[in-house]
Amino acid sequence: MTAEPLLEAQNLAVRYPNGEMALHDVSFKIKSPSFMAIIGPNGSGKSTLIKAFLGLIRPFRGTIKVNGFDSVKNSGKIRKMIRYVPQRDRIELTVPMKVKDIVLMGRLLKKLPPRFASSKDIKISRDALEQVDMVDLWNRPFPELSGGQRQRVLVARALASDGSILVLDEPLSGTDVESQDLIVEALDKYHKENDVSIIMVTHDLNPIHTLVEEVLLLKNTVIGIGEPCSVMDPELMKKVYGPTARIVEYAGHRYCMTRDSGIDRHD
Ligand SMILES: Nc1ncnc2c1ncn2[C@@H]1O[C@H](COP(=O)(O)OP(=O)(O)OP(=O)(O)O)[C@@H](O)[C@H]1O
Ligand SMILES: [Mg+2]
Structure with missing residues (x-):
């Protein structure tokens, strides 16, 4: 646990090279550890905010810090702390990897070459797949899975890897109610048992609103922040x-x- 806030933005603005100002005047603070949700309509800057604190995009103005580390000056440190599940449509599906390779990759990428899976890596990966009810598909080629099954495998990969913050960009999109429940329960259990913070972008707060502690409502700037009931305000x-x-x-x-x-x- 750390005394530093999980996320702290000060007057943050992010502009893409085409001139699009995706975020402006963003200031907020979220305590650590936390299970937080970032919500808002399409194009409201949710994925952009994630890319900003991961250090993948430089702020146009202002700063954003993760556990006290600045996204520009300390991006290497931030990437070591964070495990990131990107928005689904950005995942490469042309490589014929198996489910086990996808999940093990979450552990192996943090090792130095030559990268071999130890029996511990395999056990942790199988346990993570068990959490989302996917361990039976261990040897199946990943591109053959349905969209919802792939989401579950990607969540398992994040659970199996190391790092004190889990960042998931719309892990529930395209999944049915059963998959949503499995994913949400696995995340909640993991958050409570491991003292890990979870930052989750979601389109629909309803499946998780009883579990999340903080909600950030964006529409290119901060519209609301606080516990779910205070953000679920009719006017907001x-x-x-x-x-x-x-x-x-x-x-x-x-x-x-x-x-x-x-x-x-x-x-
Ligand atoms: N690479 C890019 N180049 C230019 N503009 C971009 C780029 N990525 C995003 N944008 C723009 O920035 C704004 C915010 O996009 P962002 O992807 O952060 O939204 P989002 O809230 O994640 O939306 P969604 O719910 O659709 O995932 C949008 O207007 C989008 O068109
Ligand atoms: Mg997005």
Whole structure:
């Protein structure tokens, strides 16, 4: 555990080379350790924020720090702490790797060459696949899996590798309710048992809102931050998702219905 905040942005702005200002005037602080969600509509800068704190994009203005380390000055240190599951459509599928190779890669990449899997690496990788109910597919070629199965394998790879922060960009997209539950439960268990922080981008907060401690709501700048119920505020949601967004309270929890999550299509 560290006294430094998990994430701290000060007046952060990120601009792509084509002039697109994806983030502007972003300032916030999230304590560590935490299970946090980053939410917001398409194009709101969620993936950009991740790329900024991983040091993959330089800020145009301002700073962002991870556990006190600056994304520009200490990017090497940050990458050692973080395991990153990118947004699915960016994963290379032309290489005919097996499920086991994908998960073991999470461990082997942090070793010096020559990289051989030890029996410990194999055990940890199998345990991680077990968590998401995928261990039976150990020898299956990864590109043959369905989209939801691939997501589960990628989550297992992140669970199997080392690092005190897990960053997942939309791990629930394209998965059915059963896969979502498996992924969310595996992450929650892992967070609680290992003192690991989890930063998860999600399109729909509903599957995880009872588990996450902090939510950052973005629309190219910070619209809301805090515990899920305070961010699930009708006015904030309308500001971001438009006038059709609704908040429903059920069994002591607040659920948000937007056209994004598809629940209010009949209203
Ligand atoms: N490589 C890039 N070059 C130029 N503009 C980009 C690039 N990547 C993203 N953008 C733009 O920056 C803005 C934020 O994009 P970003 O990918 O961070 O959004 P997002 O919140 O992750 O969206 P989604 O929910 O669709 O994944 C968008 O307007 C997008 O068009
Ligand atoms: Mg994205």
